[in-house]
Amino acid sequence: MATTVLVVEDEAAIRDMIAMALERAGYRARHADSAEDARAAMRLAHPDLLLLDWMLPGESGLDMARSIKDDAQMSQIPIIMLTARGEEDDRVRGLDAGADDYITKPFSPREMMARVKAVLRRTAPTLTEAPVEVEGLRVDPISHRVFANGDGVDLGPTEFRLLHFLMTHPERVFTRAQLLDNVWGANVYVEERTVDVHVRRLRRELTATGHDGLVQTVRGAGYRFSARD
């Protein structure tokens, strides 16, 4: 999936210039012209980066940056602030609000792209994954921990990846071969029945914490993660 950049800027000319440069570089660009619009767009497009204008009608870009960095769900998304001011005082305030970089207008598409790439490179590993939670069972890829209603669950590396994969693709049946590809990795030779064993090990841990029936067997097809029976 292409990297998506959300451009929050009310001046159409600048916004289009940026969007064009981004798309020419192979990124997917989305835009919003106010903080309110931006929040809606973030929920829809799940951008990997925000280009946020300092001056916006209504809620300022600075406030928005601050609120995003305070939100556990979105705090991982890097932000580059755009501003017409050149005072470094502002720069400090911007960085202080959680911005990852800062571009002073006027700027060239080229400079902008250089910074976009730099920020993405710097934060790439970070935005990979958010915690998943279903019925009190929470898997957090960042801390690499699993909690069942608050209590820690001890899983081996493979069980962890298996559970995480299934939870991020709920209600969907995967054949053993598909699971091997996605959890073990492509071109890895292991018996398909090995999946059964790991499912069993995973279930054993989950059952011990009262979470039964989440990893379901679909006879003749494979396994599925689902909250309902």
Added chain:
Amino acid sequence: MATTVLVVEDEAAIRDMIAMALERAGYRARHADSAEDARAAMRLAHPDLLLLDWMLPGESGLDMARSIKDDAQMSQIPIIMLTARGEEDDRVRGLDAGADDYITKPFSPREMMARVKAVLRRTAPTLTEAPVEVEGLRVDPISHRVFANGDGVDLGPTEFRLLHFLMTHPERVFTRAQLLDNVWGANVYVEERTVDVHVRRLRRELTATGHDGLVQTVRGAGYRFSARD
């Protein structure tokens, strides 16, 4: 201690002009006329800022800037690039390489001083990081000291950086490769197992002061700093 600026420039006239202006303004100036010299000077004088000429005999200033920004120990030191060229292309490359500002020759001592002061002011908060404290274990980046419930803990440079990095990113697992990038610096080739050894050395010191279990091993994933088990 006076703020030290290292001037890396092979043309004596320019170098002296800069050094004189800096000293008149109360800074301590050191100089080098090649990247090799500069590295030696950095180890000796621990400059707070680098004025780096783009064109140097041997390794270019651009390459040097990049390698410094990749080095965990020196990446905090701000860099101002000096160049005879005015192409924006160069400007982008310079900023991309990690430079904090950019001065085009010819320039006046006055302009240079303004930029030097601006960069130092701007990066001050970065270098002056706040102390981090968790469960009585305090790491103070400013004094470069660690205290466990008031008692000083003696750590080597690498252990200090490792602990500080982990403490500023709690509850998050880092692979050995990520730790090497962030604590040792990118482009530094060391065996991944070396991380284990430093973790052990760090743990040994922490355990001696009663702080066990803070640096945790996540089998198959890496290490994590966390207050809870």
Added chain:
DNA sequence: AACGCGCGTGACAAATTCATGACAGTTGCC
């Protein structure tokens, strides 16, 4: 009711992954 599969289980031995202690090369400091 018998049978054929598909799947759950417990047991294992091999393969990984880590913690540790020892060592030698460097560096900075007396």
Added chain:
DNA sequence: GGCAACTGTCATGAATTTGTCACGCGCGTT
């Protein structure tokens, strides 16, 4: 120059994890 502090590597042994089997149970079909 010599000493002390640091670093990066290795070898070793212990602790987990992993991939396979073999065995049986149960479901659906005949």
